[in-house]
Amino acid sequence: MVKNEKQPDPRLLFGKRLAQLRKELGWSQEQLALESGLARSYLGGIERGQRNIALLNICRLAETLNVPVSQLMDFENKLD
Amino acid sequence: MVKNEKQPDPRLLFGKRLAQLRKELGWSQEQLALESGLARSYLGGIERGQRNIALLNICRLAETLNVPVSQLMDFENKLD
Numbered sequence: 001m002v003k004n005e006k007q008p009d010p011r012l013l014f015g016k017r018l019a020q021l022r023k024e025l026g027w028s029q030e031q032l033a034l035e036s037g038l039a040r041s042y043l044g045g046i047e048r049g050q051r052n053i054a055l056l057n058i059c060r061l062a063e064t065l066n067v068p069v070s071q072l073m074d075f076e077n078k079l080d
Numbered sequence: 081m082v083k084n085e086k087q088p089d090p091r092l093l094f095g096k097r098l099a100q101l102r103k104e105l106g107w108s109q110e111q112l113a114l115e116s117g118l119a120r121s122y123l124g125g126i127e128r129g130q131r132n133i134a135l136l137n138i139c140r141l142a143e144t145l146n147v148p149v150s151q152l153m154d155f156e157n158k159l160d
Contacts, residue, residue: 073149
């Protein structure tokens, strides 16, 4: 398996994945904040990999972005 | 889309999914605790849907179970 050569911090990977999906919709952080009800500053911290986001907010973001949670969490082999 | 008829609490779905993958390995909660370094009582709370587990522990459990994070989080259409 190619997996686990030494992954970067999952918080960074998740943050990049979130930003990627957000941008695919053409949304600003501000718009994602409005749509999700989460604070823009909190979302900024997540996208920068500074926060250890928990399950309920992960699911809320997936719902807001209209993707399955598993797709939002599919960050292991998708990012460079 | 069939999605979102009104999902049960993601904490419950995640807990069931975790238990499912753990049992597929034939592991007890105690063994998962030993392998992951997380407390058995904490894992019990997660499996019962009582805890809002955060990203780093989700990734730790996926690694321990030797599945991609996206597979551990693939609980939306897999459980009845």
